[in-house]
Amino acid sequence: MSVLACETTEILTFTGYEGGKVEIRCPYESRYEEQNKYLCRGECPVLNKDIPVESGSPAKDRRFSLTDDRTTRIFTVTITDLRTEDQGKYWCSVRTGLGTYDKYTEINLEIKPVLACETTEILTFTGYEGGKVEIRCPYESGYEEQNKYLCRGECPVLNKDIPVESGSPAKDRRFSLTDDRTTHIFTVTITDLRTEDQGKHWCGVRTGLGTYDKYTEINLEIKPVLASETTEILTFTGYEGGKVEIRCPYESGYEEQNKYLCRGECSVLNKDIPVESGSPAKDRRFSLTDDRTTHIFTVTITDLRTEDQGKYWCGVRTGRGKLDKYTEINLEIKPGKSEYSV
Structure with missing residues (x-):
């Protein structure tokens, strides 16, 4: 499914606080990696666009900056020193370079006041x-x-x-x-x-x-840290062509043990393990890092595909002649569009 374009009725909403910053993440379709991307403010007509920032050019408003991740096909516009007048309609835009209309995704930016002592919001x-x-x-x-x-x-x-x-x-x-x-x-x-x-x-x-x-x-x-006996399932969501980070907490005492991601039912025998610490990944789209201070290991999957959707298990080798420790994971893969908020 394509990234949202100008004919879509769906609007992505981002929220920031006065004086703070917001990151607007804009997915785009494959084949536009080399094209310029920009943020357009207001109604964004064909002529006389209000473009505070565009890739390849200095920003017209220094509070705006743009980075483009061509691997995940998401460009990000960061706005700092947010003001109430920044609130309103924007468009994530991609130059098509094909003599046709640019590609657009409508954005709604909400600016909230900084919470102070009299607030009732927690x-x-x-x-x-x-x-x-x-x-x-x-x-x-x-x-x-x-x-x-x-x-x-x-x-x-x-x-x-x-x-x-x-x-x-x-x-x-x-x-x-x-x-x-x-x-x-x-x-x-x-x-x-x-x-x-x-x-x-x-x-x-x-x-x-x-x-x-x-x-x-x-x-x-x-x-509590989820272990093999838990009935709670952690759900992570990614988008086709993008990446997802699966964060797996584990108990103290297992810092030195190997960690891995197991795909499917993960039976005692014949486990499908695309990545494990200490060994090269069997699937190069998978990588694993282990933060032994926080007791959380993270599996990153890039170039996501619809077939990646389904059940996984965060696994920890016990090294004690007992069953490994597991946390069940549900991975959802959505079409190439995204909803983010700050």
């Missing part, structure tokens, strides 16, 4: 026991130089439980904080996740104005 992040999670905290323009921190629990005015704050060593070494002052988003990374990490947190910004700090409420969910 951001939810999910991690796995033994793994890591990245909590992304947007903040308003004007607070770039102020300290940022994560506050745990109810976070009263006095006696705050602050495991990490910018400018100071973390009180809990599992926590780290980085601040991107260009996008106005600071990120708190928590490693070696534990069940007791679950619950309410607050992204905090020191105002330095003698007033209350700015807060965004966070709900952190910690899930």
Whole structure:
């Protein structure tokens, strides 16, 4: 099925925050790898197009940039320092070079205000026991130089439980904080996740104005690492011609063991294993990396095909004369179009 063009009635929606950034990912059809790609703003008529950025040329608006991944056939437009006036209609566009109309995919860009202490919206992040999670905290323009921190629990005015704050060593070494002052988003990374990490947190910004700090409420969910006895199935989605990353959490204690992806029913004998750590992949479209710190190994599949759809298993060699550890995976392959949100 072809990438959405100008006659489509489907619209892709992306969401960003004021002062932050958004990445608009635009799939396109095979055979247009060498053609120029661009983002068109507004109604995008045949003449007098408003094109803030196009591949091969300097961006007319320096907040816009464009990269083209010709392997996955997806080009990405990044917009930084988002403003309310950026909201509205755009078009992912491909020069056809065939004397015909360019190819278009309609985009709707929503810009939300940065969440502050008075918000009723709660951001939810999910991690796995033994793994890591990245909590992304947007903040308003004007607070770039102020300290940022994560506050745990109810976070009263006095006696705050602050495991990490910018400018100071973390009180809990599992926590780290980085601040991107260009996008106005600071990120708190928590490693070696534990069940007791679950619950309410607050992204905090020191105002330095003698007033209350700015807060965004966070709900952190910690899930157990899925093993062979689980009834939960993880679902991953990819697009024809693109790639997908299957992230497989595993229990502590298996850092040194081999990991693999098993295709189909994965019987005890005659396993169909396209890729395993420590060995060359049987299918070159498959690759595997193992992050032993977070206890998550990742299988990347490129050049996705419809026949790749179906059941898989994340497998861990136990090396203990027992059955390997498994997590069931369902992989869905969709036609060459995509819906992404930030």
